[in-house]
Amino acid sequence: MKIKQSILTGLCLLFVWTAQAQTQVIAHRGFWKTEGSAQNSITGLQKAAEAGVYGSEFDVQLTADGVVVVNHDDVVEGLVIGETRYEKLKDIKLKNGERIPLLEEYLKTGKQLPEIRLVLEIKPHKTQSQENQIAAACVRLVKKYGMEKQVEYISFSMNICEQLVSLAPDAEVAYLNGDCAPKDIKAKGLTGIDYSYKVFYKHPEWVKEAQSLGLKVNVWTVNKTADLQKMIAMGVDLLTTDQVLEAKEMVSGREAR
Structure with missing residues (x-):
């Protein structure tokens, strides 16, 4: 009986490990390649949740008066976000007619969609002071809505990443720039x-090296079929893409084999 229990336990652990090892899909700037949606829109987040993907990635910027808004570019309609007060930005429309969202609005919507992860990218800012300010503001809002387990942070700025590690030591934080080996990321x-x-084409060994260190491996922004196939075959944990449905179908097809 004990031997049977040990075998069953081993099989269960193997099943859990295999499930964890399967690549999952993140919608880049939300699921915007669908009717009524737009990049970094509230609708894009909702559509990503409807598509049943792991997560929805989005970008945030800090206005001159300290408001965190959801937008990729640091300039919108000729206005530099970091040098402009929110009052002058609040009525600018996205391509689907929505206003540029506040981070707080985005989080409120995400709170109602607990099945999807919110992958919050904090864009690099011109000064370290601005970077520290937006990192603190993001962590504060995430804590306000009790979404610490639903939000993951990413950034091209190592300073921002280090601030996040300090401010939210239990949060998932990943570096985007690609110039740091996994062992150095782990050390930080x-x-x-x-x-x-x-x-990852240049350093394919980094995928398994990172995973062996207990790091999660995400890859961006993978849109061509051949690249999607290659990254899935490499065994990345997460795959960020604009081709949400195609990527999801490819991952599901691989799991079914």
Whole structure:
């Protein structure tokens, strides 16, 4: 009986490990390649949840008066976000007619969609002071809505990543720039790497090396079929893409084999 129990326990552990090892899909700037949606929109987040993917990635910027808004570029309609008060930005429309969202609005919507992870990218800012300010503001809002387990942080700025590790030591934080080996990421206290697929073509060994260190491996932004296939075959944990449905179908097809 004990032998049977040991075998069953081993099989269960193997099943859990295999499930964890399967690549999952993140919608880049939300699921915007669908009717009524737009990049970094509230609808994009909702559509990503409807598509049943692991997560929805989005970008945030800090206005001159300290408001965190959801937008990729640091300039919108000729206005530099970091040099402009929110009052002058609040009525600017996205391509689907929505206003540029506040981070707080985005989080409120995400709170109602607990099945999807919110992958919050904090864009690099011109000064370290601005970077420290937006990192603190993001962590504060995430804590306000009790979403510490639902939000993951990413950034191209190592300073921002280090601030996040300090401010939210239990949070998942990944570095985007691709110029740091997994062992160095681990040493800094981050929980993952989130590198361009081009970096993994150059350093394919980094995928398994990172995973062996307990780091999560994400890859961005993978849109071509051949690249999607290659990254899935490499065994990355997460795959960020604009081709949400195609990527999800490819992952599901691989799991079914």
